[in-house]
Amino acid sequence: xxxxxxxxxxxxxxxxxxxxxxxxxxxxxxxxxxxxxxxxxxxxxxxxxxxxxxxxxxxxxxxxxxxxxxxxxxxxxxxxxxxxxxxxxxxxxxxxxxxxxxxxxxxxxxxxxxxxxxxxxxxxxxxxxxxxxxxxxxxxxxxxxxxxxxxxxxxxxxxxxxxxxxxxxxxxxxxxxxxxxxxxxxxxxxxxxxxxxxxxxxxxxxxxxxxxxxxxxxxxxxxxxxxxxxxxxxxxxxxxxxxxxxxxxxxxxxxxxxxxxxxxxxxxxxxxxxxxxxxxxxxxxxxxxxxx
Amino acid sequence: xxxxxxxxxxxxxxxxxxxxxxxxxxxxxxxxxxxxxxxxxxxxxxxxxxxxxxxxxxxxxxxxxxxxxxxxxxxxxxxxxxxxxxxxxxxxxxxxxxxxxxxxxxxxxxxxxxxxxxxxxxxxxxxxxxxxxxxxxxxxxxxxxxxxxxxxxxxxxxxxxxxxxxxxxxxxxxxxxxxxxxxxxxxxxxxxxxxxxxxxxxxxxxxxxxxxxxxxxxxxxxxxxxxxxxxxxxxxxxxxxxxxxxxxxxxxxxxxxxxxxxxxxxxxxxxxxx
Numbered sequence: 274x275x276x277x278x279x280x281x282x283x284x285x286x287x288x289x290x291x292x293x294x295x296x297x298x299x300x301x302x303x304x305x306x307x308x309x310x311x312x313x314x315x316x317x318x319x320x321x322x323x324x325x326x327x328x329x330x331x332x333x334x335x336x337x338x339x340x341x342x343x344x345x346x347x348x349x350x351x352x353x354x355x356x357x358x359x360x361x362x363x364x365x366x367x368x369x370x371x372x373x374x375x376x377x378x379x380x381x382x383x384x385x386x387x388x389x390x391x392x393x394x395x396x397x398x399x400x401x402x403x404x405x406x407x408x409x410x411x412x413x414x415x416x417x418x419x420x421x422x423x424x425x426x427x428x429x430x431x432x433x434x435x436x437x438x439x440x441x442x443x444x445x446x447x448x449x450x451x452x453x454x455x456x457x458x459x460x461x462x463x464x465x466x467x468x469x470x471x472x473x474x475x476x477x478x479x480x481x482x483x484x485x486x487x488x489x490x491x492x493x494x495x496x497x498x499x500x501x502x503x504x505x506x507x508x509x510x511x512x513x514x515x516x517x518x519x520x521x522x523x524x525x526x527x528x529x530x531x532x533x534x535x536x537x538x539x540x541x542x543x544x545x546x547x548x549x550x551x552x553x554x555x556x557x558x559x560x561x562x563x564x565x
Numbered sequence: 566x567x568x569x570x571x572x573x574x575x576x577x578x579x580x581x582x583x584x585x586x587x588x589x590x591x592x593x594x595x596x597x598x599x600x601x602x603x604x605x606x607x608x609x610x611x612x613x614x615x616x617x618x619x620x621x622x623x624x625x626x627x628x629x630x631x632x633x634x635x636x637x638x639x640x641x642x643x644x645x646x647x648x649x650x651x652x653x654x655x656x657x658x659x660x661x662x663x664x665x666x667x668x669x670x671x672x673x674x675x676x677x678x679x680x681x682x683x684x685x686x687x688x689x690x691x692x693x694x695x696x697x698x699x700x701x702x703x704x705x706x707x708x709x710x711x712x713x714x715x716x717x718x719x720x721x722x723x724x725x726x727x728x729x730x731x732x733x734x735x736x737x738x739x740x741x742x743x744x745x746x747x748x749x750x751x752x753x754x755x756x757x758x759x760x761x762x763x764x765x766x767x768x769x770x771x772x773x774x775x776x777x778x779x780x781x782x783x784x785x786x787x788x789x790x791x792x793x794x795x796x797x798x799x800x801x802x803x804x805x806x807x808x809x810x811x812x813x814x815x816x817x818x819x820x821x822x823x824x825x826x827x828x829x830x831x832x833x834x835x836x837x838x839x
Contacts, residue, residue, distance in 0.1 A: 285703075294703075316707035316735045366706065367652065425604040452651060452732045454603040454762050455803035481735040484806055523736040526806050526828055533832045547810060555817045558838055 274343030274360065274442050274475065276304040276327065281337045283322055283499075296322040298499035304492075306442075309469055310477045311486040311507075314496030315521035320479045321366075323496070324445050327477070328361040329354040342443070359388040362441035362473070366448045368432035372420040380420050381405060381435045388439050404438035405431075407472055409464055426457035430464070437472060444473040448480060462489065487511060487525035487545040495520050507545045567591040567627075568724060568756050569615060569646075574624035575779075576610055584610040586779040587624070594723070595754045597747075599767045599787075602776035603801035608760045609651075611776070612728040615758065616646035629723060644673055647717035649730040653709035657701045662693070662712055665701055669720045680719075687715035690745055707738040714742065718749075724756040725749065731763065743769065764791075764805035768826065775800065791826055807831040 281300040286292040296319045304310050312320050325331040326340065326347065333340050333348050340347040345357045365371070374380035381401045385392065392400070405412045408430040415423070420431050437444065449465065450458045462485065469476050480486055486493060487507040495502040495510060497520045503510060510516055511528035524532070527550040531541050539557060543550040569592040576585040585607045592598050602608045613619045614626055617633040626633045628642050647669075650656055659665035663684050670680045688694045691711040701709055710730060717725060727746065731739045747769060749755040759766055767773055773790045775783035777800040783790055791797065794804055794812070803809065811825040811834065821834040 292703075314735075316738050317705040321705075370652075452729065454801065455764075456603055456801040459803065481739075483736070521735065521737040526810070529828055530832055530835070533828075534835060537832075537836050539835065547806075547813065551810065551813045551817050551819075554814055554835060555819050558819045561839060 275306050275341075276302075276343075276443070276475075277339055277341045278302045278326075279337075279339035281323075281326065281333065281340060283319075283326070283331065283334055285322075287334065296499055300499075300501055302494055302501060302504065304475065304477065306474050308475050308477075308492055309490050310475070311490035311493040312477065312479045312496065313481070313483065313486055313493060313520075313522060314502075316481075318496040318520075319499040320496055321447055322499075324363070324447060324477065324479055327443070327445055328358050328363050330363070355388065359439045360441050361443045361445065362436040362439065364433055364436050364444065364446040364449065366451060368436075369420075369425065369428035372428060372432060372435075375419060376417050377405065377410075377420050377423075377431050378416040380431060381438050384435055385438050400438055400440075401434075404434040407437060407468070408434045409460070410434070426453055426460065429453070429457075429461070433464075437468065441473060443475045443477065444468065445477045446479070449478055450480070450482060450485060465489070483511070483523050483525040484527075487527060488547060495522070497521070511545060566594050568594040568596075568629055569758075570625075570627040571614075572625045572627070574614065574621045574626060576607075576614060576619055576622050578610075583622075583779050585614070585621075588776075588779070588781055589624075590774060590781070590784070592724070592756060592758065594756055595750070596772060597750050597757045597770045598759070599770035599773045600758065600760045600776060601762065601767055601773065601802060606776040606800075607779035608776050609728055610779075612648060612726050612758075612760050615724070615726050616648050617642045618648075640673060644720060645722055646724045646726060647720050647722035648726040648728060649710075649714050649717050651729040651732055653706065653713040656713050656716070657709065660700055660702075662688075662699050662701055662704075663697045665712060666716045666719050669716055673720065683719040683721070684715075687718040690718055690749075691715045692741060707734040710734055711738070711742065714745070722755070724758065726758045726760070728760045729762065731761070731766070739763075764803075765827070768805075775802070777801075788824070788826065792824065 279301045281297055283297040285294045285296055314320050329347060337348050345352055372380055378401055381404055382397055385397055385400055402412045410430055420428055450461055453461055493507060493510045494504045502520050503516050511524055517524055525545055527545045534541060541553040543553040571588055571590050574585060574588050575583050577583045600608050614621060617639055620634050629645050631638045631642055633642055657665055658668050666684050666687055667680050670683055688697055691714050693711050701712055731742050746757055750757045768787045773787055774781050782800055783793055797804060805826055807828050808825055811821050811831055814821050825831050825834055
């Protein structure tokens with residue numbers, strides 16, 4: 274499903290002059306099917322407000338010219354939000370805080386029951402099993418466990434299983450690795466890559482972690498004070514120094530090194546992923562060694 | 566002088582498994598201490614032991630001369646040790662920012678005029694003066710965390726414990742908080758205990774303790790700790806990204822030197838290849 278947005282403005286507390294606050298200001302953006310799309314920007318730049326539009330948790334306001342997610346028109350009052358939400362899965366910050374059921378099985382099953390009440394018990398079980406296995410947990414071992422007995426990283430996996438169980442086409446994750454330890458973070462990123470290859474077509478992540486974004490996303494939008502500053506590939510975004518600095522963002526380590534090394538007369542041209550960066554340094558090293 | 570003495574401390578939630586096992590160390594007044602460990606290593610349990618939210622099952626914690634097991638000294642202990650937790654939503658009590666910050670000082674009986682001054686100081690320190698009359702639930706996650714830190718600063722504690730309290734901030738916000746914490750530590754002599762996953766926060770510390778399964782697995786200065794690359798990995802932690810890239814370069818046959826911790830050192834090492 275392609276996501277197309279034209280002239281989206283959103284004002285909180287629109288009717289109160291003293292409290293109103295413009296969180297999004299004339300946003301236009303296209304997210305193609307198959308993108309691993311990163312949305313970055315400093316705290317309060319409107320990232321979360323934007324992504325909550327995608328599955329209709331926040332409704333578009335009158336002045337929005339276009340907001341479509343596949344065949345769904347979100348500017349239309351009659352939009353079928355329930356059906357939309359089964360196709361656009363949303364994983365919030367700290368999703369493990371939303372776990373509630375007595376067992377992992379029931380927790381993952383909950384969304385499925387809501388969206389597809391007509392499934393038989395067997396069909397439901399099968400889907401729940403598949404979702405739990407997809408996030409890398411052992412179904413037989415965890416199904417009857419209380420989600421609250423599990424570790425932080427496992428809880429987050431259960432929460433994600435509960436979202437992907439409806440087989441969404443688009444998965445939106447708001448700060449997916451915040452609060453995970455480094456190992457949990459690495460495993461989680463592997464999981465996202467696997468999901469993107471096999472399970473969901475489009476992944477949209479909101480993150481402050483520029484290393485994560487540079488390593489995984491094919492396209493990035495930079496938000497600042499509710500406006501889109503720039504969209505492009507990690508290389509386009511991070512190798513243009515002024516975009517990053519004016520937006521209150523850090524550079525990914527690879528982009529920082531590439532910039533600094535260039536000032537020292539070493540020109541590298543990686544796509545900012547770690548592997549490609551290492552490859553570029555290696556090529557450079559072979560070249561100077563061969564020259565000597 | 567030691568401000569916190571941890572003496573053979575163990576803690577169990579359910580009497581079968583110990584979350585903290587026989588841990589001992591001292592924190593000196595004015596020190597910046599980092600505690601790292603993977604999820605479930607016992608570090609957050611330890612944070613809650615410092616200000617008597619939990620009392621050790623075995624052993625003792627002495628805060629500025631007072632044992633945390635003395636129930637009648639709770640207020641005194643919590644005046645000395647302020648904790649900032651991971652999720653600011655769990656700690657906000659009032660509907661207006663200034664009331665939220667006043668809550669702590671009011672509870673310990675600070676005079677009205679002084680509360681006003683403390684609110685000024687705390688909000689200024691975290692850069693949130695503009696939001697004094699805002700409602701906390703209208704702030705972003707990072708802004709809320711700064712309010713939570715201001716609430717602790719308003720108590721003028723001798724020790725501040727940060728329990729992964731920068732995890733939800735953006736890089737700029739995180740750096741601001743780190744600068745504030747560093748400043749409080751260096752200029753006002755506030756003792757800092759930072760519990761974190763972020764390796765760059767560890768690099769600021771005078772001393773680092775690595776927890777694994779409730780026990781201290783490694784201790785030393787940041788540089789001493791990260792020399793133990795293999796051990797760090799075996800207990801489920803990762804080296805800083807710069808060290809990781811340096812290792813990958815070595816594997817690819819590029820001879821960069823050992824012991825690289827941050828981006829500047831890595832940059833230097835690549836330049837030296839010439």
